[in-house]
Amino acid sequence: MTLTGARGNLMLALGALAVASMPLWATPYHMQLASTALIAAMFALSLQVLVGGVGLVSLAHAGFYGLGAYSVYLLGLPKLGLSVAVTLPAAILLSGGAALAIGALALRTKGFFFLMATLAFGQMLFFLFHDTPLGGGADGVFIQRPPIGITLSRGNRPTVLLLVNLGTLTAMYAALWWLMRTLFGRALLGIKANEHRMAAMGHDVQGLKLAAFTVAGALAGVAGHMAALTDAFVSPELLGWHRSAEALLMVLLGGIGALHGPILGAFALTLVQEAGQMLTERQRLVEGGVILAAVLLLRHGLAGGRGR
């Protein structure tokens, strides 16, 4: 994975400006759609720490995303009524903590076994919310949004949520851009390139992988938290492995070769899904076709870069 250069960052900044200007020209519906894409981008970007960063493919990632979403339900208005100042750090701690615990176990395995272990642990989190009354049941629950400092009304809601999501994604991207430049980030890229060499050079490969898994999980929790805040709805579906696969798709679609790839992938997939919904009833046909095309034809993703 290469870090996005000055030109790439300028393009991203222009894109962010375009999204930020949406309240001036777009309908509330399209602003909600943009919020969906921004949240998908956060989720995919958090996964990029693993896929593009260390070269790990995890199917547990949606579990951490869902934990972040459910922390809004568990601490927010119907239950405890805490504000975002509490629910967001709580989401980070909960998802990061779960990622630390699951990663410590799953990283004992490699390759196929790692994939299967993450699949099973992710489903375990899914069952926790699907089969027990902890999360309000198998069908999901509507929640009231926790106070975010601005009083939301029907009129200003799409605008405020859009800007909050844009700000969160920007902060997350900047943090990761910085993180991947530190010694820690470089070491992760080194593991992806040649794990044995990094170990031979005295790096604690297992510890670094676990740290990356935890950071990725915590950031997925942020994405899930923002999803719950935006949609005011949580369901066990958020934790299911299909959603992990979808995040992997966004990463692959955007390109695992560049840090900003998943952002492009998330916007592209959201647009394709929206177009698919308008054109046909057959959502899965559209998504399956996109995946096949991405896997068979688009080997380097939208962002390019020789990441493979």
Place this chain on the structure above:
Amino acid sequence: MTALAGLLAQILNGIQYGLLLFLISSGLTLIFGVMGVINLAHGSLFMIGAYLAYVIASVTGSLWLALPAAILGGVLFGALLERGLFRRFRAREHLDQVLLTFALILLFEEARAALLDNQFHSVPVPAILDFSVPVIGGFAYSAYRLAVLVICLGVAGLMVLFVERTKIGSAIRAAAEKPEMVDLLGIDAGRIHTLVFAAGTALAMLAGALAAPLQSVYPGMGDGFLILSFIVVVIGGLGSIAGAFWSALLIGLIDTLGKAYVPQAAGIAVCALMAVVLLWRPTGLFSRA
């Protein structure tokens, strides 16, 4: 006494469920062991087998035709999938394999929705087996479930004989343990791959056809089986038929008894068992490594 009879019934159900899981996961473990391909769409093949049984049973009125049809159809379909698609993905990264097979799940589900519908269907138990067998002290057990048990055991036995005793079987074992060996021995690896994939598909579809009268036939019915059979493969050790057999029975029993007595913890219990095994033996209980 009723509690004991209930427990006995659940244990038999667990064994029968475990044997169905074995049919699915033995294909999965061999496909990965021999070809190095992760097939997340394996659960969809189970779903296709069940729907095939539903269609054949409602057209002909008999389930018996569905069993050979599932096997034959599975062999053909599997060979086609391997030759057309999976062959190209053997050397690709896990990410590509995961996404390709995820796409297949979506496409299979959509094809099912387009060809049939999104409803739940029940498939009647064949008339000859529509009775209960008295076991002990007034406790009776469904004859069809016993038949499934016997058929699965028969298939498992045949498979072990084939893999352990025949020449092709030993080539498959060689391929599962050391893929480069097969080339050295002058065996056509491509044909072994097609054979293994076709057999795995047929087993999954047969399991689906057998399971159709036991549970409703419904969209996404393969998903639960997919997760459980992957857990079976992880616990049993990759490429190990014996490992798949014993861990399938174990998982079948835990899941069935768990669902019967502590429904809220069944899903978690199975995953927790896997976590323990991974901690203790990261390559599975039956792997030689």
